[in-house]
Amino acid sequence: MAFPHKLYLVTNELACKGKKLLDVVAAAVKGGVDIVQFRDKHATEEVFTNTATELQSLLSKNNIPLIINDRWQVAQYIHAYGVHVGNSDLSPTAIRAAWPQCNCLGYSIEYEEQLNNTEIIPSDYLGISPVFNTSTKVDTVREWGLDGIRWMRKATTKPLVAIGNINLTNVADVIKAGADCVAVVSAICSADDPEKAAAMLRNEIEKNSRS
Numbered sequence: 329m330a331f332p333h334k335l336y337l338v339t340n341e342l343a344c345k346g347k348k349l350l351d352v353v354a355a356a357v358k359g360g361v362d363i364v365q366f367r368d369k370h371a372t373e374e375v376f377t378n379t380a381t382e383l384q385s386l387l388s389k390n391n392i393p394l395i396i397n398d399r400w401q402v403a404q405y406i407h408a409y410g411v412h413v414g415n416s417d418l419s420p421t422a423i424r425a426a427w428p429q430c431n432c433l434g435y436s437i438e439y440e441e442q443l444n445n446t447e448i449i450p451s452d453y454l455g456i457s458p459v460f461n462t463s464t465k466v467d468t469v470r471e472w473g474l475d476g477i478r479w480m481r482k483a484t485t486k487p488l489v490a491i492g493n494i495n496l497t498n499v500a501d502v503i504k505a506g507a508d509c510v511a512v513v514s515a516i517c518s519a520d521d522p523e524k525a526a527a528m529l530r531n532e533i534e535k536n537s538r539s
């Protein structure tokens with residue numbers, strides 16, 4: 329599966345600092361985000377499904393794919409584009425079996441050994457989890473750093489999505505190290521002007537991409 333996306337917004341309502349989540353997502357898309365993940369680790373199933381449905385409606389009008397974090401059954405129910413899972417979630421192989429129509433399956437890589445396991449095969453992109461330590465997600469194993477991106481670039485041909493404390497000061501290095509796409513929470517959600525923040529990140533990515 330082709331993965332042409334370069335700037336990936338992962339949502340976090342708290343990080344939006346009082347701004348409405350849907351307004352932040354709409355602004356981010358105007359600025360140049362080309363894929364969005366709805367992530368809320370605490371919402372009830374009902375609230376999660378309602379917000380996911382609103383996002384799906386907003387994003388489909390803009391032809392932007394919506395990925396759902398963890399809750400693949402909600403993703404299937406709302407006809408989202410795909411789902412992102414990690415080591416604590418249902419495995420990519422099991423998701424493919426349960427939801428064959430899933431268009432895009434993302435899988436977090438925390439350990440080098442994961443690249444040798446069969447879960448890589450059904451995955452459409454790999455999340456480099458995390459590139460840099462971040463206060464947005466603290467239950468991480470270790471940071472990969474730029475050397476980790478370079479290592480992973482050599483170890484696999486799968487599209488690589490870098491995540492974790494990426495912002496305007498380090499995004500060029502992350503791309504130059506071999507990431508295909510950059511995923512951010514705070515750099516856009518917490519910005520006073522999310523559209524401008526997205527546009528500046530996108531510009532840096534374009535300037536430093538191989539193609």
Ligand SMILES: Cc1ncc(COP(=O)(O)OP(=O)(O)O)c(N)n1
Nearest residue numbers: 412413414415436455457489491511
């Ligand atoms: C693009 C992207 N990469 C990594 C993650 C982390 O997923 P996971 O390890 O399952 O952790 P949680 O997000 O579920 O806390 C991600 N969500 N998105």
Ligand SMILES: Cc1nc(C(=O)O)sc1CCOP(=O)(O)O
Nearest residue numbers: 457458462464465493512513514
């Ligand atoms: C959702 C998520 N996953 C991570 C991982 O390492 O797998 S880090 C992260 C949060 C990234 O937030 P920020 O851009 O604010 O650092």
Ligand SMILES: [Mg+2]
Nearest residue numbers: 398413414417
């Ligand atoms: Mg998860």
